[in-house]
Amino acid sequence: MRAYSAGDCAQGRIASTGLDRYIDGIFISEDMGVHKPSTEYFDMVLEEIGEPRENCIVIGDSLTSDMLGAKNAGMRSVWFMPSGDIESAMKEYDIDYCASSFDELYEILKNM
Template sequence: MIEAVVFDFDGTLVDFVDSDIKSLKHLHSFAEANVSFDEFLETAVDEIMEFHRLVDQRLIDPLLMHRFRLEKTFKRHGMKWDDSALKIYKAELLRTCVPFDGVVDVLVQLRERFKLGLITNAYDGEEQRKRIAFSGLHIYFDEILISGDIGVYKPDPKVFHTLLSRINVAPENAIYIGDSIKYDVAGANSAGMKSVLFSKSSKTLSSEAHFHAHGVEGLETLARELCELA
C-alpha cells in the first residue's frame, strides 16, 4: 500500500535547463561579450560537465560550481570577470525557478491522501532551499532532503532511506518520481521503492522503471490512479 509519494525537483517539478539558459542569456546581455550567445552557452555547458567530472573524482569543492563554470567561460572568451557576474546569474536563476504548469494541482491532489517528500541532488543546500522556496512548492512537502546537506547523493539508496525514515514510511510503501534513469529510477529501485520515470515532452521509456509519466498530463493521470487505489 502506497503511503508516500516522493519527487525529484529539477527536471521533474521545475525546468532547470530552461532556467539555466535564460539566466546565462541574461548574464550574456550584461557582459559586453564579443562572442555570440550560442558560443557562450556551448562553453558554459562544457564547463559544467567538466565541473561534475571533477566533483565525481573528488578533486574540487562542489560549492564552487557556479563560480568555476562562469569564470572559466568568461576567461575562455576573453571576457572580464568579477563577482558581479555571479550575482547576476544567481539572481536570475532564482527568478526563473517556476513549476511546470499543472504541477501544483498534482501536489494538492496527492497531499490529500499521501505524505509527500522531495529529494534533490543539489550540492549547495542553502541555494537550493532558496530555489525551492522561490518556486512556491516547499509548502506541499512533509520533508525536503538536499543531498549536499548530508554529503550523500542519488543514486545511493542511503539518500532515499534517510528521507523515508524522517517521514516514517517503509520503502515498499513509497513511490519515487524523477526524470533520470541513472539517479532517480535506479536509486529508488535500489532503495526498495517503486519508481516512476518522468519525461517533460518526449516519451522516454525504461525497462527499469515501474511506471512512466509523460509530461504533467502523465503526472495528473498517475496522481488520479494513486488516489483511487488509496
C-alpha cells in the first residue's frame, strides 16, 4: 500500500494505526512544490510510484483538496471520516466510497 499525501499530523496518525509498516512512500504536497487539488500533484505521485491511475485510490478527509483532487485527476476516492451533508458532497465531488472508521476503510480496500 502507498500513501501519497500527508503532513506531520497525518504521518503521526498513520503511525499510530500501525499502517506505516505497509506504506512505501508518503508524498507531502508542500515538499513536492504542487498542491492538491492540482492534477499535477496526482500525476507526479503516480509517476513516482509507477502504478496506473486505475489501480489507485485516493483516501482523504478533505473535500476541497483530497476529494476534489481525486475528481480532477480521474481517480477513485474514499472520503474518510465524513461529516455534514454527506450525500450532497458525494454527488458534487463524485466520491466513490465513505468510511467512518479504519475498520470500514479496511473493508473497502479489501474488497477492491
